[in-house]
Amino acid sequence: MSTLKILIIVTNVGMYASGHLKTGLWLSELTHIYHAAKEKGYEITIASPEGGNVPIDPESLKYFTLDKISTTYWNDISFCEILNNSKRLEDIASKDYDLVYLAGGHGTMYDFPDDSTLQSIIKKQYENGRIVAAICHGVGGLLNVKLSNGEYLIKGKEMTGFDWFEETIARRKKEVPFNLEAAIKQRGGNLKKAFIPMTSNVVVADHLITGQNPFSSKEMARVVIKEMEKL
Template sequence: MMKKILLVVTNVDQYASGYLKTGLWLSELTHIYHAAKELGWQMAIASPKGGNTPVDPESLKPLVLDGISKKYYENPEFMDELAHTKSLDAVKNESFDCIYLAGGHATMYDFPDNITLQTMLRDQYENSKMVAAICHGVGGLLNVKLSDGEYMIKDKNITGFDWFEETLARRKNEVPFNLEAALKERGVHYKKAFIPMTSNVVVDGHLITGQNPFSSKEMAKVVVRELEK
């Protein structure tokens, strides 16, 4: 059955310090994109402001640039899509089977406080439709409140990039907040992989979260599996 997915990406290209570049972590988009494309599903790529989505240069390094991501990075049509994303305002009234928040440190700046994104995620969740987020994209769930005023993620099983992984990524002094601590403040049941930087995907009803870039492949499989149920 044909499904329709909204893939949400960032517009931010550097940390607040201005010293380092950031952006979308490529594999966190390409694996779900590839899986949906193979199935002939409909997809839209949107960002808070619309327009260009910068790719984090760290996600293009040989150790992390897997075959699928490399293929899409070298595909002019796909890269053109990233250069001309729709704005969230342009898609906010459309209906999607899944809203998927791709990560990258950049999302910590333009996802958490975006009111349009919060409203879309609340409506999606309250209509029992899938909300999925990976790595730092999980930060986009932090401030979503349901109609009853409770945080959407309260008491949910959730994962996301943990603080030790931030140390390993050497970004502790660059990031605007500690994602793991922020999630715990919202009263989530935080679930992390036993070994840092290994795949971990957590499903809680129609809420699906992935811990880090190494969860990209499994995340795509789980989202597809859950949508096909």
């Protein structure tokens, strides 16, 4: 049996458009899936729209958000080196993967939604019946993906993502370039929210898997690996 291959897509954007606050990748939304996949011996590729450095949202490094797994990887020089040298999406777009995973962080709101290479990767992955997963703001990378029939990929799909009330809690409503919850609904996505904001919520709709927020990172990794093992 050949080794399963996964592609994790991350942001290159480290600052909100206002220039007042730093943003980037939310670390746990990468580390948990990375750790789970590594334990299974999967082949992992980390890529970003531009390649190179992946900025980390400083909020995700605070003591109340930095869990044990994330701390371990953040202190791992070889892992940080990978984040400094992510692959460029265009350079790996022609390859096949068993899973394409969009990690989140507010930075993704700027460079994921309109990236044509990202869209073509997701379209191919989904139409080939392979797993597409996205967590938190990484779900924004699904918004403008259209299938061969011209319909939005997320139309009619049960899914989740960082909702507008959570954006209020995060105190980022005035910083974000758009309302992710509204955009999902506008494209016909059937948004399923956690009963309590900022708690874990993962939604599986066939081979589309979405997680609501950073607190879903651990469950998201578990669910994705479980689905991968069915392959």
